[in-house]
Amino acid sequence: AQSVAQPEDQVNVAEGNPLTVKCTYSVSGNPYLFWYVQYPNRGLQFLLKYITGDNLVKGSYGFEAEFNKSQTSFHLKKPSALVSDSALYFCAVRDPDRGSTLGRLYFGRGTQLTVWP
Amino acid sequence: DGGITQSPKYLFRKEGQNVTLSCEQNLNHDAMYWYRQDPGQGLRLIYYSQIVNDFQKGDIAEGYSVSREKKESFPLTVTSAQKNPTAFYLCASSYGRGGPSGELFFGEGSRLTVL
Numbered sequence: 662a663q664s665v666a667q668p669e670d671q672v673n674v675a676e677g678n679p680l681t682v683k684c685t686y687s688v689s690g691n692p693y694l695f696w697y698v699q700y701p702n703r704g705l706q707f708l709l710k711y712i713t714g715d716n717l718v719k720g721s722y723g724f725e726a727e728f729n730k731s732q733t734s735f736h737l738k739k740p741s742a743l744v745s746d747s748a749l750y751f752c753a754v755r756d757p758d759r760g761s762t763l764g765r766l767y768f769g770r771g772t773q774l775t776v777w778p
Numbered sequence: 779d780g781g782i783t784q785s786p787k788y789l790f791r792k793e794g795q796n797v798t799l800s801c802e803q804n805l806n807h808d809a810m811y812w813y814r815q816d817p818g819q820g821l822r823l824i825y826y827s828q829i830v831n832d833f834q835k836g837d838i839a840e841g842y843s844v845s846r847e848k849k850e851s852f853p854l855t856v857t858s859a860q861k862n863p864t865a866f867y868l869c870a871s872s873y874g875r876g877g878p879s880g881e882l883f884f885g886e887g888s889r890l891t892v893l
Binding site: 670695697702703704705706707710751765766768769771 | 782784811813818819820821823826836866868870881882883884885886887889
Protein backbone atom coordinates (compact mmCIF):
# COMPACT_ATOMS: atom_id res chain seq x y z
CA ALA A 662 0.00 0.00 0.00
CA GLN A 663 1.08 3.54 -0.66
CA SER A 664 0.98 6.08 2.14
CA VAL A 665 2.48 9.30 3.36
CA ALA A 666 2.96 10.49 6.92
CA GLN A 667 3.49 14.06 8.04
CA PRO A 668 4.31 13.61 11.72
CA GLU A 669 3.82 17.25 12.71
CA ASP A 670 0.43 18.93 12.51
CA GLN A 671 2.05 22.31 13.16
CA VAL A 672 5.49 23.84 12.74
CA ASN A 673 6.33 27.25 14.13
CA VAL A 674 9.49 29.14 13.22
CA ALA A 675 10.77 32.68 13.48
CA GLU A 676 11.26 34.72 10.34
CA GLY A 677 14.81 34.38 9.05
CA ASN A 678 15.34 30.98 10.65
CA PRO A 679 15.61 27.77 8.65
CA LEU A 680 12.48 25.64 8.43
CA THR A 681 11.87 21.93 7.95
CA VAL A 682 8.57 20.22 7.31
CA LYS A 683 8.83 16.45 7.65
CA CYS A 684 7.45 13.74 5.41
CA THR A 685 7.93 9.98 5.37
CA TYR A 686 6.49 7.61 2.82
CA SER A 687 5.70 3.96 2.22
CA VAL A 688 5.57 2.44 -1.27
CA SER A 689 6.47 -0.94 -2.68
CA GLY A 690 8.66 0.40 -5.47
CA ASN A 691 10.65 3.52 -6.23
CA PRO A 692 8.56 6.54 -5.23
CA TYR A 693 7.64 9.70 -7.02
CA LEU A 694 7.34 12.39 -4.32
CA PHE A 695 5.71 15.80 -4.37
CA TRP A 696 5.23 18.84 -2.16
CA TYR A 697 2.30 21.22 -2.43
CA VAL A 698 1.34 24.39 -0.56
CA GLN A 699 -2.16 25.65 0.21
CA TYR A 700 -3.16 29.12 1.33
CA PRO A 701 -6.51 29.61 3.12
CA ASN A 702 -9.55 28.83 0.96
CA ARG A 703 -7.37 28.28 -2.10
CA GLY A 704 -6.35 25.30 -4.18
CA LEU A 705 -3.03 23.51 -3.87
CA GLN A 706 0.05 24.88 -5.61
CA PHE A 707 2.85 22.62 -6.76
CA LEU A 708 6.23 23.32 -5.12
CA LEU A 709 8.59 20.56 -6.24
CA LYS A 710 8.92 16.88 -7.02
CA TYR A 711 11.45 14.06 -6.87
CA ILE A 712 11.41 11.56 -9.71
CA THR A 713 15.00 10.35 -10.01
CA GLY A 714 18.55 11.65 -9.90
CA ASP A 715 19.95 14.15 -7.41
CA ASN A 716 18.55 13.61 -3.94
CA LEU A 717 18.30 17.36 -3.33
CA VAL A 718 15.47 18.89 -5.30
CA LYS A 719 15.00 22.64 -5.67
CA GLY A 720 11.58 24.13 -6.18
CA SER A 721 9.52 27.31 -6.14
CA TYR A 722 9.85 30.20 -3.67
CA GLY A 723 13.28 29.07 -2.43
CA PHE A 724 12.08 25.71 -1.12
CA GLU A 725 14.02 22.50 -1.50
CA ALA A 726 13.54 18.91 -0.40
CA GLU A 727 15.90 16.07 0.30
CA PHE A 728 15.08 12.53 -0.72
CA ASN A 729 16.50 9.90 1.64
CA LYS A 730 15.78 6.37 0.49
CA SER A 731 17.21 4.62 3.54
CA GLN A 732 15.01 6.67 5.86
CA THR A 733 12.08 6.77 3.40
CA SER A 734 11.85 10.51 3.93
CA PHE A 735 11.33 13.59 1.79
CA HIS A 736 11.61 16.58 4.11
CA LEU A 737 10.84 20.08 2.84
CA LYS A 738 13.35 22.78 3.75
CA LYS A 739 14.04 26.46 3.35
CA PRO A 740 17.19 28.21 4.60
CA SER A 741 15.43 31.41 5.68
CA ALA A 742 11.71 31.49 6.42
CA LEU A 743 9.41 34.38 5.50
CA VAL A 744 6.14 35.36 7.16
CA SER A 745 4.52 34.86 3.75
CA ASP A 746 5.55 31.18 3.84
CA SER A 747 2.85 30.61 6.47
CA ALA A 748 0.47 28.09 4.90
CA LEU A 749 -0.60 24.44 4.89
CA TYR A 750 1.92 22.08 3.30
CA PHE A 751 1.14 18.68 1.83
CA CYS A 752 3.46 15.86 0.92
CA ALA A 753 2.26 13.34 -1.67
CA VAL A 754 3.51 10.08 -3.17
CA ARG A 755 2.90 7.96 -6.22
CA ASP A 756 4.20 4.46 -6.93
CA PRO A 757 5.02 4.44 -10.66
CA ASP A 758 5.44 0.67 -10.69
CA ARG A 759 1.74 0.20 -10.13
CA GLY A 760 0.17 0.91 -13.49
CA SER A 761 -3.37 0.80 -12.16
CA THR A 762 -2.65 3.84 -10.04
CA LEU A 763 -1.29 5.91 -12.88
CA GLY A 764 -2.03 9.53 -12.10
CA ARG A 765 -3.19 9.04 -8.53
CA LEU A 766 -1.44 10.83 -5.72
CA TYR A 767 -1.68 9.85 -2.08
CA PHE A 768 -1.52 12.84 0.24
CA GLY A 769 -0.42 13.29 3.82
CA ARG A 770 -2.68 15.07 6.30
CA GLY A 771 -0.83 18.33 5.94
CA THR A 772 1.40 20.45 8.20
CA GLN A 773 0.43 23.97 9.15
CA LEU A 774 3.51 26.18 8.99
CA THR A 775 3.46 29.44 10.91
CA VAL A 776 6.31 31.89 10.54
CA TRP A 777 6.20 34.66 13.12
CA PRO A 778 7.89 38.02 12.68
CA ASP B 779 -4.23 31.84 -19.30
CA GLY B 780 -4.52 28.10 -19.01
CA GLY B 781 -5.86 26.62 -15.85
CA ILE B 782 -8.62 24.87 -13.98
CA THR B 783 -11.87 26.65 -13.15
CA GLN B 784 -14.15 25.43 -10.41
CA SER B 785 -17.59 26.85 -9.77
CA PRO B 786 -19.28 27.89 -7.66
CA LYS B 787 -16.72 29.00 -5.09
CA TYR B 788 -19.27 28.77 -2.26
CA LEU B 789 -22.46 26.73 -2.24
CA PHE B 790 -25.16 26.20 0.34
CA ARG B 791 -27.53 23.28 0.14
CA LYS B 792 -30.43 21.97 2.13
CA GLU B 793 -30.38 18.39 3.29
CA GLY B 794 -31.86 16.03 0.74
CA GLN B 795 -30.84 18.08 -2.28
CA ASN B 796 -28.40 17.05 -4.97
CA VAL B 797 -25.81 19.58 -6.06
CA THR B 798 -23.36 19.62 -8.97
CA LEU B 799 -19.91 21.19 -8.80
CA SER B 800 -18.36 22.27 -12.06
CA CYS B 801 -14.74 21.71 -13.10
CA GLU B 802 -13.37 22.88 -16.44
CA GLN B 803 -9.76 22.81 -17.64
CA ASN B 804 -8.11 24.26 -20.74
CA LEU B 805 -4.72 22.66 -20.18
CA ASN B 806 -5.40 19.84 -22.63
CA HIS B 807 -4.85 17.36 -19.80
CA ASP B 808 -6.05 13.81 -20.16
CA ALA B 809 -6.61 12.98 -16.50
CA MET B 810 -8.90 14.72 -14.03
CA TYR B 811 -9.60 14.14 -10.34
CA TRP B 812 -11.92 15.14 -7.52
CA TYR B 813 -10.62 15.35 -3.97
CA ARG B 814 -12.41 16.15 -0.75
CA GLN B 815 -10.64 18.10 1.99
CA ASP B 816 -11.71 18.10 5.63
CA PRO B 817 -9.76 19.78 8.44
CA GLY B 818 -7.00 17.52 9.77
CA GLN B 819 -7.71 14.76 7.25
CA GLY B 820 -5.75 15.86 4.24
CA LEU B 821 -7.10 15.14 0.76
CA ARG B 822 -9.15 12.10 -0.04
CA LEU B 823 -9.81 10.94 -3.59
CA ILE B 824 -13.46 10.72 -4.65
CA TYR B 825 -13.28 9.91 -8.38
CA TYR B 826 -10.75 10.15 -11.16
CA SER B 827 -10.80 9.88 -14.92
CA GLN B 828 -7.87 9.13 -17.18
CA ILE B 829 -9.69 9.47 -20.50
CA VAL B 830 -13.00 10.70 -21.85
CA ASN B 831 -16.01 8.47 -21.13
CA ASP B 832 -14.12 6.52 -18.47
CA PHE B 833 -13.74 7.11 -14.74
CA GLN B 834 -12.89 5.12 -11.61
CA LYS B 835 -13.96 5.31 -7.99
CA GLY B 836 -11.49 6.63 -5.50
CA ASP B 837 -11.41 5.97 -1.79
CA ILE B 838 -14.65 7.74 -0.80
CA ALA B 839 -16.95 7.51 -3.85
CA GLU B 840 -20.16 6.63 -1.97
CA GLY B 841 -22.77 9.35 -2.33
CA TYR B 842 -21.02 10.99 -5.29
CA SER B 843 -21.29 10.67 -9.06
CA VAL B 844 -19.30 12.03 -12.00
CA SER B 845 -19.31 12.14 -15.78
CA ARG B 846 -16.57 12.71 -18.36
CA GLU B 847 -18.29 13.47 -21.65
CA LYS B 848 -15.70 16.00 -22.74
CA LYS B 849 -11.97 16.15 -22.17
CA GLU B 850 -12.27 19.62 -20.66
CA SER B 851 -15.03 18.93 -18.16
CA PHE B 852 -15.42 16.67 -15.11
CA PRO B 853 -18.48 17.67 -13.04
CA LEU B 854 -19.10 16.17 -9.61
CA THR B 855 -22.60 15.60 -8.25
CA VAL B 856 -22.99 15.37 -4.49
CA THR B 857 -26.14 13.36 -3.97
CA SER B 858 -28.51 13.23 -1.02
CA ALA B 859 -26.99 9.83 -0.20
CA GLN B 860 -23.77 11.49 0.92
CA LYS B 861 -24.15 11.54 4.69
CA ASN B 862 -21.73 14.32 5.51
CA PRO B 863 -21.26 16.49 2.42
CA THR B 864 -20.06 19.70 4.07
CA ALA B 865 -16.44 20.02 2.90
CA PHE B 866 -14.00 21.77 0.60
CA TYR B 867 -13.90 20.09 -2.82
CA LEU B 868 -10.86 20.28 -5.06
CA CYS B 869 -10.65 19.41 -8.74
CA ALA B 870 -7.30 18.63 -10.35
CA SER B 871 -5.88 17.54 -13.67
CA SER B 872 -2.66 16.08 -15.01
CA TYR B 873 -1.06 15.41 -18.38
CA GLY B 874 -1.70 11.69 -18.57
CA ARG B 875 0.68 11.04 -21.40
CA GLY B 876 3.47 12.49 -19.28
CA GLY B 877 3.24 9.38 -17.22
CA PRO B 878 3.21 9.01 -13.46
CA SER B 879 5.91 11.64 -12.96
CA GLY B 880 3.49 14.43 -13.82
CA GLU B 881 2.26 16.68 -11.08
CA LEU B 882 -1.37 17.57 -10.49
CA PHE B 883 -2.71 21.04 -11.19
CA PHE B 884 -5.50 22.17 -8.88
CA GLY B 885 -8.46 24.48 -9.16
CA GLU B 886 -9.32 27.02 -6.45
CA GLY B 887 -11.87 24.77 -4.80
CA SER B 888 -15.59 24.80 -4.01
CA ARG B 889 -16.81 25.01 -0.44
CA LEU B 890 -20.10 23.19 0.09
CA THR B 891 -22.12 23.77 3.23
CA VAL B 892 -25.23 21.78 4.02
CA LEU B 893 -27.73 23.70 6.11
